Amino acid sequence: MSTQDLIRQLREPNKTKIVLLVADGLGGLPIEPGGKTELETAVTPNLDAFAAEGTVGLSTPVAPGITPGSGPGHLGLFGYDPLVHDIGRGVLEALGIGVEVGPKDVAIRGNFCTIDAEGHVTDRRAGRIPTETCEALVAKLQAGIKIEGVEVLVEPVREYRLVVRFRGEGLGDRVCDTDPLSTGLLTLEPKGEDAASEKTAKIAAEFLRQAKAILKEEKPANFLMLRGFAKFPKIDTMEEVYGIKPVAIAVYPMYRGLARLVGMTVVEPGKTLADQIEVAKANWDAYDFFFIHYKYTDSTGEDGDFPRKVAMIEALDAEVRKLRALAPDVLIVTGDHSTPSRMRAHSFHPVPTLIWAPATSRPDLVTTFGERPCLQGGLGQFLAKDLMPLALAHAGRLQKFGA
Amino acid sequence: MSTQDLIRQLREPNKTKIVLLVADGLGGLPIEPGGKTELETAVTPNLDAFAAEGTVGLSTPVAPGITPGSGPGHLGLFGYDPLVHDIGRGVLEALGIGVEVGPKDVAIRGNFCTIDAEGHVTDRRAGRIPTETCEALVAKLQAGIKIEGVEVLVEPVREYRLVVRFRGEGLGDRVCDTDPLSTGLLTLEPKGEDAASEKTAKIAAEFLRQAKAILKEEKPANFLMLRGFAKFPKIDTMEEVYGIKPVAIAVYPMYRGLARLVGMTVVEPGKTLADQIEVAKANWDAYDFFFIHYKYTDSTGEDGDFPRKVAMIEALDAEVRKLRALAPDVLIVTGDHSTPSRMRAHSFHPVPTLIWAPATSRPDLVTTFGERPCLQGGLGQFLAKDLMPLALAHAGRLQKFGA
Known part of the structure; x- marks a missing residue:
């Protein structure tokens, strides 16, 4: 006992x-x-x-x-x-900046990064952009990204780091990180380990697709990676x-x-x-x-x-x-x-x-x-x-x- | 965790x-x-x-x-x-005298003992024979015992105690001791609790059969008992x-x-x-x-x-x-x-x-x-x-x- x-x-x-x-x-x-x-x-x-x-x-x-x-x-x-x-990393990161996380939420840590024309990562931290740049880019993402059936929140943390929160029904958090962990590689596609997590993975993929378009002309932070997908623990x-x-x-x-x-x-x-x-x-x-x-x-x-x-x-x-x-x-x-x-x-x-x-x-x-x-x-x-x-x-x- | x-x-x-x-x-x-x-x-x-x-x-x-x-x-x-x-007793006894034990091995503690003509144990420690006698008997056993498909090592410990090591494929260690724990009784037959251990038990039975023949004329150590069958732990x-x-x-x-x-x-x-x-x-x-x-x-x-x-x-x-x-x-x-x-x-x-x-x-x-x-x-x-x-x-x- x-x-x-x-x-x-x-x-x-x-x-x-x-x-x-x-x-x-x-x-x-x-x-x-x-x-x-x-x-x-x-x-x-x-x-x-x-x-x-x-x-x-x-x-x-x-x-x-x-x-x-x-x-x-x-x-x-x-x-x-x-x-x-x-408690998953994404949830802790969200809590750390005052983002509320509830039972319907998946919280995710994000990194701005730099990719080349073929999509290979050239800098996993986008040259450690200043926090103000991070805030400006996050505002663009928040304003631009729309995904059906899910409420998306994007918040800056510091330098190249941000938090993404998906709020919706039936979302799982067993989703792989998209960070390839080395430069010279393509970012990974989000994949879910079960049906609920696959739902989250699809939302994450769409989020990344829209984010890539929004960030296309930015330098050096022209993309981002997601890691530490985490639900509110029971x-x-x-x-x-x-x-x-x-x-x-x-x-x-x-x-x-x-x-x-x-x-x-x-x-x-x-x-x-x-x-x-x-x-x-x-x-x-x-x-x-x-x-x-x-x-x-x-x-x-x-x-x-x-x-x-x-x-x-x-x-x-x-x-x-x-x-x-x-x-x-x-x-x-x-x-x-x-x-x-x-x-x-x-x-x-x-x-x-x-x-x-x-x-x-x-x-x-x-x-x-x-x-x-x-x-x-x-x-x-x-x-x-x-x-x-x-x-x-x-x-x-x-x-x-x-x- | x-x-x-x-x-x-x-x-x-x-x-x-x-x-x-x-x-x-x-x-x-x-x-x-x-x-x-x-x-x-x-x-x-x-x-x-x-x-x-x-x-x-x-x-x-x-x-x-x-x-x-x-x-x-x-x-x-x-x-x-x-x-x-x-860690099983046999393995510890083997390690204690410097016998290497690896993943393919079963290590067993042995006791020389004395049996009467009907095979009943009359002394479970063979009169605590001196270590030199133990060494001589072990040398005879090592020279004489041959069992197909398994490498047999016999090593003296001290007085009436010895170590036996079987090295072979697919050997289990869930084998009962052969010591009846009282005098006046027959030694027990080795029995395995699963298929791999039954393989070991058969090898042990053959080992004991050959040992009985080799030790027949010895006094007082005319047989031996096996206990503490143990594999290398994972x-x-x-x-x-x-x-x-x-x-x-x-x-x-x-x-x-x-x-x-x-x-x-x-x-x-x-x-x-x-x-x-x-x-x-x-x-x-x-x-x-x-x-x-x-x-x-x-x-x-x-x-x-x-x-x-x-x-x-x-x-x-x-x-x-x-x-x-x-x-x-x-x-x-x-x-x-x-x-x-x-x-x-x-x-x-x-x-x-x-x-x-x-x-x-x-x-x-x-x-x-x-x-x-x-x-x-x-x-x-x-x-x-x-x-x-x-x-x-x-x-x-x-x-x-x-x-």
């Missing part, structure tokens, strides 16, 4: 409130041997107080050694095993699984999209973490699970900017104080993965995590929040997908199993 | 080097209450330095409470779940799963055989750990995964010789220093199981483990290598099969999972 199946059996209603504050890419590494991580360096009196009163540990997002993208990282935190619930909502009403208060589109995937209501978050906490306060009675996403611990890590990541953690700490006034029954502070500024990338390292639940927290000996202190914590090292059952338990939302 | 399936998807080439140094039976126990283990007693400045700079923890070879043999112990370290990949190689080129530098046949099972190249190791490290150095450019096996931490433990095990750990420590000069990207020091000298046997206790990876190790607070320090380490307690994903991650050989 999966943990989610067990929880469906055991869940019971309560009026308790859970706050999940995700500091994206929270975990880090020291820059120098013997040094401290970003979180250990940051002065965080408020997080330290929650850590001292609550229980801390380290979360492994997917499995030991596995570096997650934002999708699997968040699914784990929402209690969905990222190895079971796979995921039971958090309300169905846990019996809670969740709300997402996230500034960046990717995280709003991921929240929608698991059935969260997405509300306008404002611009800053202070705004987000205000929004939580304003919606306090309407929901019982509050997902608050904070991006800047990740983006500064990806920039390789150790001092800036420290500053972003300290900025988070200053706001976290206000959550105490909301008096949630359970507060979780964690990350979806580590983003050490030393690596300038997501990493596989476990993520510092705290659960603060005044009524039920069993204290450990840890009084500060950081990678090394968390090693001594009462949560030990655990898989991210086990966090939701712990949150529900602390919130008094799970009955006893067996008599 | 299994971890190995995931790794196949995520692996990416790199030029990084991984060294896996297995100190067989490394973990131990104190002799007296309040005392130190062998590893804690040993003076190990070099291991301590790696532990201080790297991350340590405790490896559970198979599952809590399970004492592994060398086969499951090493499969776990190589990243193969020992509960999924079962295991994908480490290169297939991880995309690495592995080499085994192991002195003892069992570990060379286990390395071959997972597709490692086996090279001449010399005689000492110093030789083995020289061999690693000489082969540094040709491979990217170096399995170095050190036996004496286990054999001294099995002898119940605490001070000698301490000395063997210190001897290892002195050599480990030289690995630093090779500058591997990842160095792992661990054992395949514990062998406490107090128990004179393999045990189920978790195994001290260190991962040293200068570019990506997240430091913990541990500065010495030992069972108790490892309890405080950043690796926590983990399953041995999770070690390879961590090694590959530290070696920059795994892409991000999902976007």
